[in-house]
Amino acid sequence: MIDLETALARIIVPEEDRRDFNRMYNIRRLSDMQKLMPLVDWPRYFHSIAPYVVYDYLASNPEILIVELDYMRRVTQLLQLTDPRIIANYVYMRYTSSWDGELGERYEDISQVTTFLTDHSVRSIILVRHDTSSAFGVTLIPRIP
Structure with a gap:
């Protein structure tokens, strides 16, 4: 898990690069998330966290702003190379730490x-x-x- 956390820290976009608003302004469609990060079942995820009243909106494939396209690609690559047990343990650790x-x-x-x-x-x-x-x-x- 420590190796995963270290790898995640290494792929974070540097602060100075986050100041380039033109580079960060990436309008896409919600369906593009599935292409960008196929490891996540995005429709299922959004339906699990969103209230029922927005389901039709989500089904309309709305425009979204994806700030860090490169980061999303690098996270996808990292997760594909990481043992699923380590990912699960890491997610549990992060979730429980949110309850401090x-x-x-x-x-x-x-x-x-x-x-x-x-x-x-x-x-x-x-x-x-x-x-x-x-x-x-x-x-x-x-x-x-």
Whole structure:
């Protein structure tokens, strides 16, 4: 999963390239999403998240704005090369992490350890320092391998 997250980070379009609004203004039809990223059943996806009142609109193949065409292509290539179990686990991990603060203290403790192990950023170190300071009255500084 860490390799997948790293690969996703590498294919993100750089900030300076996102300032080119002409390059990012890609009007397409909804059906073009299926050609661009065939791994996703787009009609099924949109019907699962949209209210019933917009089904006819979706069926009319409306124009949509796809901001990052190249990113969509690169994500498709990456997903085709990735074991489906890793993708499923990654999606579950991202979904459950979206519930931070809602699942209780035990989950938050596990989530913080997971975040620290997968993200050796300064943010994680600061979070651990703050939490250990408040819990133990001293700052414990984690050793990063």
